[in-house]
Amino acid sequence: MSIEIQDVHKAFGSLEVVKGVTMTVEKGEVVSIIGGSGSGKSTLLMCINGLEPINSGRILVDGTDVHGRGTDLNKLRRKIGIVFQQWNAFPHLTVLENVMLAPRKVLGKSKAEAEAIAVEKLARVGLSEKIAVYPSKLSGGQQQRMAIARALAMSPDYMLFDEVTSALDPQLVGEVLDTMRLLSSEGMTMIVVTHEIAFAREVSNRVAFFHKGRIHEIGPPAQVIGNPREPETIDFLKSVL
């Protein structure tokens, strides 16, 4: 049970943003990806659940080739939850309906089952009081927690987080990080692209520093963040800390 990324290259037109990335994330692990803008870290996440095609290399999720011919991506995506920088609430559905949608339509759960799941997941992210309102009535932090609950409702084996606090007001960042801390403490396998270096240091088993489309340095947080070897890593950490 793992996500295996093998020499993945990804270009948008003539611009290559991921230039040969190899890494494995084992079940139960929390791996943070840090690095400057345009270093290819978000793109890599999109490739992991097949939202973006890749140019070469391979990504295996529990042995299934994500970009292989005949791979049922809709099925594969059930076990990979992803939360985006933009929280992407479905504006025409209530908070409860947002979370119920995928269990009902993708997993074919009954209305009652889906509702039970949604109520439970929303309680976990601390939104029990907001289930009947529309997303527009929520703060950014609440919308982002709803997005986490929405992904969790599919009972994924893996959770991908793509700079989920970058678009939030500073005072709302904490509540979202708390939710993610809770997940990691429960043993959820997570890949977290983030600019929150302190958070990455605290929750991760490993930290990967991305630079110009490659993994420049990877290892335990105490090493990569606490005692980086590469000059680029040192420069980057200086710029964000």
Added chain:
Amino acid sequence: MFSSLFDTTFSANDLWFMLKGAGVTLMLTFWAVLGGTLLGVVFGVVRAISPWWVNAPLGAVLDVFRSIPLLIQLVVANSFKTIIGIHWSPFTVGCVVLALYMSAYCTEIVRSGFLAVPTTTRRAARSLGLSWRQDLTEIVFPIAMRVALPSWIGLTLGVMKDTAMVWWIGVVELLRSSQVIVTRIQEPLFVLSIAGLIYFLMSFPIARLGARLEKRWREND
């Protein structure tokens, strides 16, 4: 019969005659809006998702319907029908031409509504495992509908008034029936005011319904 021909006052029969005309106007509107909306949704989605070599020709054809005055389209279609030997009634010709005319405008409304749904929202839907089709039915269409509704209501009301032009190919609808009465009783202001009132009473519920839906949806956004 002859007595009514020389009767110069507005009678209950006249009102009934106008109401029958209003019924024809409503039926024309109904078929035009139904056909125009269905075609418009299909064309609009096709225009939103297809490559340029489908998009450009389709857009050009629809532009023809938007650029030529409706009156000319009606007259040309009515003559063309006779030339190629289709035996459609003027009412049917009116419905078909109006539906195509509406579809050309509706296509653009649907297309812009469709494109108003952020790509990131659709990605989020797909990332949850929703299929392409489910993304359309559960996410894109409901959101696009809210965006498109005000324009669609406006278009529908416009088409209802444009139905008056089928008079020229021999359909007796509300305006034509009013004209018949005006010719006899020579009271154009009075008769046309009644006709205007009837048009208003037919449009008002549609406009109200639109406003109510819009208000309800806005409260949630």
